[in-house]
Amino acid sequence: MASHWIWQQPDWPTFNWQADRLAPLLRECVQAQGQLIGMAGSVDASLNAQNELDALLQNIVTSSAIEGEQLNVGSVRSSLARRLGLQLTEGDHVSQRSEGLAQLLLDATQHFAQPLTVPRLLEWHQWLFPDQGTDFAARAIRVGALRGDEPMQVVSGRLDRPTVHFEAPPRAGLEQQLETFLVWFDSTRHQPDLDPLLRAGIAHFWFVTLHPFDDGNGRLTRTITDLALAQGEAQAIRFYAMSASILEDRSGYYRVLENSQKGTSDITQWLEWFLQTLLRSLQQAMERIESVLGKARFWQAHRASALSVEQTKVLNRLLDGGERGFENGISAAQYQAVAKVSKATATRHLSELLEKGCLKRLPGGGRSTRYQIRYPDASTE
Structure with a gap:
């Protein structure tokens, strides 16, 4: 095992990657993204609203499932539908949990033009854990505040002989590390020589490596990814759910993160996995819209x-x-x-x-x- 975590590298957090290795995959993603946006443009507005609701719902439910949490789908759907101004399903109980998760994703994607700041992140964290007394939080966590002084490790195996898959940077200096990330995130938004999809992949990797909170880091990382993708497309409407594609290869996700976090500042392997997963997500969304269009054409003809x-x-x-x-x-x-x-x-x-x-x-x-x-x-x- 490497003796250094990536954040211990002398050039941290300067990332590099093999652009020629990523170029074909990046081209495919950009093409699929354009195709999907074009297809969505030919769909009736009410069907589009339904498509967006389905994609957002899938994103929230699967992002929690990656962490092993099963949400009440009906409750999340009602929270989203109300915020999107759509018909509510009668009798669906809406929990504080669903309200917080719907608010979080919609704030990230609909207000993509607003800067990502520490106060905004802390507010997101509060929405993620709306009532600390509930059973989804197995331990006491600092809600709406950065993590405590104890080492932040991702471990598995026996208690007496745990396997450490990852250790985050120490608490001392975390504010400065987070500030460096946020300044980069803001300054690269319109950077012509950095592709928006690569920017989303780098943001995902960097934030999850900082692991700034006691809990909820994975979900906030994926929310930041959705924000970066919405900024890249310059549109609030979401038709694909990247978290669903991550969930399909959950073990691959953790494996490639672990390998890259134990590696050098070359994150080509991570970005390759990220783009492949994004491409799968875009293709699945196109299939879904194709089926919606096919159904509409069929009933029009009959x-x-x-x-x-x-x-x-x-x-x-x-x-x-x-x-x-x-x-x-x-x-x-x-x-x-x-x-x-x-x-x-x-x-x-x-x-x-x-x-x-x-x-x-x-x-x-x-x-x-x-x-x-x-x-x-x-x-x-």
């Missing part, structure tokens, strides 16, 4: 088709895609189960949907015949 309630219900299930278990189409027996109709009615409904061009029959026949959505051609809309 607005005059006289469909029964049961037929509409099944078509919506199919249009919602693979997550509902019908990624390989639907059989007559499944239609019968979903629509709650008799076998004869299911057969009749399916042949009507084929006739109206709503469905197409997949290869293979007999009782195992399956049917899939027939999307309208763009030219026939």
Whole structure:
């Protein structure tokens, strides 16, 4: 194991990276980002609002899940919906926890033009821990204040022989270290020779390495990343949730952080992981919007088709895609189960949907015949 943490390097916090190694990945991310923003521009405003709500919700829930905390999704959704001026789901209890997390992410992304300062960070920390007496905080922490004097370590394993994965810089001088980070964050916002996506990756790594609070460092780091990404795009609307992609490779996230924090000031490996994860997040968001657009085009093409309630219900299930278990189409027996109709009615409904061009029959026949959505051609809309 290296004898030095990165913050003990003589050139800390001057980071460097191999630009040529990152260039192809960076190009792909910038392209995907532009494509996503373009696609979102062609979506109806109410669908866009729903898309944004889904992305923000996913971001909050998964950022907490990375830390092992399961949030009440309904409560978080209600907090976000109210702040975005959307319809609330009746009967959802809204907790102080949800309110704080919604306020935190929306402050970072909607007020991206405001400078990031120590008072703003301390306020964010208070929103993260709105009521100290609750059971999500396993130990007493200083809320809205920097961490105490005891060493800040990330450890695992046995109590008598712990493995130290990371140790943060000592408490003495932490204010100055944080100030250096914030000055850099502010001064690089419009720096032409630093790509905004690399800036977001550096900010993520630098802040999580400082680990300035007793608890909540990971969540605040990811909030700062969202702020940096919003600044780079110069828009408050979020259509992708980077925390969700980090959660998908949580062990990889911790591994690459640990390797880089024990390494030299060359953070190429970290930035490579960061950009790959960001790219995956952008691609998933494009797939989601593509499916929203596909669904809208489908109903536009069939607005005059006289469909029964049961037929509409099944078509919506199919249009919602693979997550509902019908990624390989639907059989007559499944239609019968979903629509709650008799076998004869299911057969009749399916042949009507084929006739109206709503469905197409997949290869293979007999009782195992399956049917899939027939999307309208763009030219026939």
